[in-house]
Amino acid sequence: MIRSLGSVLFASLLTPAALASDPPVTPSAVVAQAPASAWRVIAADDLLVMTIGGGKRVVIQLAPAFGPRHVGNIRALAKAHWWDGTSINRVQDNYVVQWGDVTEKKPLPPGLSPTSPADYVRSIANVRLAVTPLPHADPYAPATGFVDGWPVAMDGDGAWLPHCYGFVGVGRNTSPDAGTGAELYTVIGQAPRQLDRNIAVVGRVIEGMAHLTSLPRGSGDLGFYTADEKTVPILSVRLASDMAEKMRPRYEVMDVGSASFAEYLRLRANRKDDFYDRPAGGVDLCNAPVPIRPISVKPAP
Amino acid sequence: MIRSLGSVLFASLLTPAALASDPPVTPSAVVAQAPASAWRVIAADDLLVMTIGGGKRVVIQLAPAFGPRHVGNIRALAKAHWWDGTSINRVQDNYVVQWGDVTEKKPLPPGLSPTSPADYVRSIANVRLAVTPLPHADPYAPATGFVDGWPVAMDGDGAWLPHCYGFVGVGRNTSPDAGTGAELYTVIGQAPRQLDRNIAVVGRVIEGMAHLTSLPRGSGDLGFYTADEKTVPILSVRLASDMAEKMRPRYEVMDVGSASFAEYLRLRANRKDDFYDRPAGGVDLCNAPVPIRPISVKPAP
Secondary structure (H helix, E strand, O other), X not given: OOOOOOOOOOOOXXXXXXXXXXXXXXXXXXXXHOOHHHEEEOOHHHEEEEEEOOOEEEEEEEOOOOOHHHHHHHHHHHHOOOOOOOEEEEEEOOOEEEEEOOOOOOOOOOOOOXXXXXXXXXXXHHOOOOOEEOOOOOOOOOEEEEEOOEEXXXXXXXXXXXXXXXXXXXXXXXXXXXXXXXXXXXXXXXXXXXXXXXXXXXXXXXXXXXHHHOOOOOOOHHHEOOOOOXXXXXXXXXXXXXXXXXXOOOEEEEOOOOHHHHHHHHHHHOOOOOOOOOOOOXXXXXXXXXXXXXXXXXXOO | OOOOOOOOOOOOOOOHHHHHHOOOOOHHHHHHHOOHHHEEEOOHHHEEEEEEOOOEEEEEEEOOOOOHHHHHXXXXXXXXXXXXXXXXXXXXOOOEEEEEOOOOOOOOOOOOOOOOHHHHOEEHHHOOOOOEEXXXXXXXXXXXXXXOOEEEEEEOOEEEOOOOOOEEEEOOOOOOOOOOOOOEEEEOOOOOHHHOOOOOEEEEEEEOHHHHHOOOOOOOHHHEOOXXXXXXXXXXXXXXXXXXHHHOXXXXXXXXXXXXXXXXXXXXXOOOOOOOOOOOOOOOOOOOOOOEEEOOOOOOO
């Protein structure tokens, strides 16, 4: 069949012989050939495991360094099993899937941190790792790059996570409300980066995105499901660290300071291979997703 | 419920009194209040009407000025009813939905124009209308803007349609094959603009996008449906001009040279209203979709 578009990130189309001998010419080949030292295990306390109707699993990686108060609340809500019995209530094409307590009456657990719009942007000095710059023009921020496994936009000392596809943000009412973390959404279309710095971004979906993106769109305003439509039940939301160890999903993310990531990023910006003739010479912050993969179980020696 | 994210483009949330008296402060309000003179009817010969399994309708606006040979072929294929009985064969999350003849054996109608990679970029001198610039940085092209109702990226005299969400491209084999137009795809995630200038972009989906984006993702490589999965049947594809007049969908697109469009674009780049605190100060080419709406039937006087 017509192999009409370039290879997907995580499926290497190279033969084993090619893998062994030739320098990688596609981003996915770089990822497939990256050494073990280029990967960092994601902490179980940073993984939120959501099971929705049909037993489908969605896994979200939280970013506590970028949203400590919101992420703290999210962990508290997960520990309290607060989302069990809530639902996905909104699916708006080319925008978001949103979920939470549709009644808006379910009592929150005690002890949640207050939040404010000041939480939307963090001081980059607080993120002690070096930033790998993305040296291309961006219309939303003076500078962009990658740090600690995350894409970031920056303005002076301030840094924030962008509203990329699959990224998770915190629903709120009008400012100065900044949301508790109980109402969440993920981006399912072109990155709505006009929302950056206007709402808290706290993580990204790393597994099961298609379970959300293939949902029927809501017919109501803003894509909310109407009374005639079925919301999607959320059966449970748990931190991986609160699951039995054998049940936990395990993932690793590429070290954005590694040589592999540098080459991956360069190729995302400059595709030239048997499919691509003309390298773009640049790439946008949301079009070079940091590689993430499940940790495969190693056979016993 | 938490109105957690800003208003959708085509749903005005202003009250009628507000519509009548206050200057619009949101992009959707600008669109709702735009005068009739700000709109241009889309020619019936530019509308491709695809009906898929379940009787769901998808409407695509073709861009003959940007891809005359590919669009000429697409019109010929539609007139020959060539796609009837073909199928949607690939749904890859955050990438594309692709359709055509999965057997690759169905004979093409005679008289199709040959195509080549030279068709991917057009001379801007051939597009006789003025370009409304988008004066913000773009990592994929030296200049961007809007002309004749379309977003365009430009490099010197060359112009091309970007791979925005909902835009339709022509599947091909490896270069120098440039595809006939028989195999098509649309973007269902973050704009893969590394494909710009590497493949022909010929139009955009203007109705029924959710019928495509909510499809199950294919389990095979690149999101192709496997032998165990059902492809989605295409029942018919017709040009609106070949349909009985009363059956034709009718649409209008905002004049990108109008004052309304200028204000819409300014607000897309600078949101400041009861939801947004911090205007971004910029917007990317694929995050300010040119407004398009069905033409409402006017009541008899």
